[in-house]
Amino acid sequence: MKLFRRLLPWLLLAFAFFVLPALLSQFRLNLFGRYFSLAIAALGVDLIWGYTGLLSLGQGIFFSLGGYAIAMHLLLVTKNDFTTGANGLPKFFENYGVDQLPFFWEPFWSFPVSLVAIFLIPSVVAGLVGYLIFRNRIKGVYFSIITQAALMVFYHFFNGQQKLVNGTNGLKTSTTEIFGLLVGSDDAQIIFYRLTLILLPAAYLVCRYLTNARFGDVLIGIRDDEPRLRFSGFNTTPYKVVVFIVAGALAGISGALYTVQSGIVSPQFMSISMSIEMVIWVAVGGRGTLIGPILGAVIVNYLRSLVSEALPEAWLFVQGALFVFVVVLMPDGIYGWFTKGGFSRMLAAFGIAKKTSTYPSLDLDESVSQEATSLK
């Protein structure tokens, strides 16, 4: 049983990697690829919110920056009728009479530079914003407000700059080419799907490294009692900046993967609702755990697809109800509910499983039994 539990995540991963592509239609598979890429951003939200206790409502900034980075590269290197205009620049520039490539597009000619930019640009922005916020000891609701305000600033900038980034229309990647392969084609999409399934566990392992040992203890310490940590000799600012940077980098990678799989990056990724939804995924899945956000992102987004297909207008109500349900009845999220015995309690309440009159967790707890014997 223990071995099974240990192998389960890898089995699921192998299933998703090898079996799902054969089972699902191209359309469904592509949707799952998107869910898995969103799970990477959710891991970042969990680091900064679930572990460190700082509710960032601005993760959409980093998510979009990653998306724009890959989209700009794809638009530049692609030379086909859909994407390229008469002057050799991406087509949308024609609409606004731009015939000189804006300077910040130049680095994106290079594939390696663009790959690095996907996580480096969000990291740098997160580092700068984070340093200014945390150095001034802004936390709690003020941190949330400032990150949301920053999100608005970025949204309005990208939305308003037609001549630089095509404004509200965003950058369309589905008609671009990568290594001679049309990005929107089935062949390319299955590669992106598998790439996502490689990067998601990698992101998970990075997060586990950060949270498992002493660094993670400090993060939880910041959440529980930050002043105490300071008086113990910890400068909490660098810890928070590092976590914010990692969360930003993960959001950037997530945004790039999401962009190539959804076929477009637009300022809508920086809408307020998008960033709040990321928080909802983590809350639903279970914050403060690393499995929770992955579960949450996949389940909520899958549900969203199903509900939207059946009743297009109903999703926002369902999402709101889901959030309220989880906050009220499952404060630890779905994963926390399972691991903390909620599931077995529910079975017992319906008379399916036997009610336990004792506390089995206490019987198994070494320290408690040790204390009990010492009292005898």
Next chain:
Amino acid sequence: MSSPILELDNVSVSFEGFYALTDLSFKLEQGELRSIIGPNGAGKTTFLDVITGKVRPTKGNVKLRGTSIVGLPEHKVARLGIGRKFQTPSVFEHLTVQRNLELAASPNKKAYSLLFESLKPSVKDEVHRILEYVGLAPVAKLQAGALSHGQKQWLSISMLVAQSPDIILLDEPVAGLTDEETAKTAELIKSLAGDHTVVVIEHDMEFIRDLAAPVTVLHQGQKLTEGSLDMVKQDPRVVEVYLGQESDEH
């Protein structure tokens, strides 16, 4: 005479015109155990805030081993060897008791060190020794949030011991403890003095008596008097600030 390890020189702290401390001067010798008492609002907690860098004095100077520490952030003051326990037992509730102590005991508190280095075995041994000493070893693997109030107080003090500062500042260490626990805490604190310089702020007079240490009485942000507990109790001014309001009513 050796120079004092900690010295407050005419320190005043004002919060928008309200003076929490007024021209307070205070000296602490190496290895000393000192109790501080005073009625509510006497400025006891502000006194600790000034020493630990939480509050910047409006006027005056705070010197540690002859060097001014005014304006340093809390973590730097802590790294110079001043540790503090708050009024309420502040522990990291979602970490195990052992991990609470390991954080406090960690000799290097920089982010990269905690990311890439593991804790030295000698520090782990020290943590185990402390756990055994204060009787928290059986609950070492439990989350600190699950502890009783008394155990949290002890963990809080243990974390200070693990941090091993030169100066230990304790704000109401026995608040809410049973008599037995209080007596035990007094023993612990007395055993700390000597190696460490200890300042205890308390309301519990029995406990102050147990400590048998020189007492400083604060009142309205000023030092009223200093001396042994019996001496201080004889002082008519002390009697007045503690019982004064009562005589006014007559």
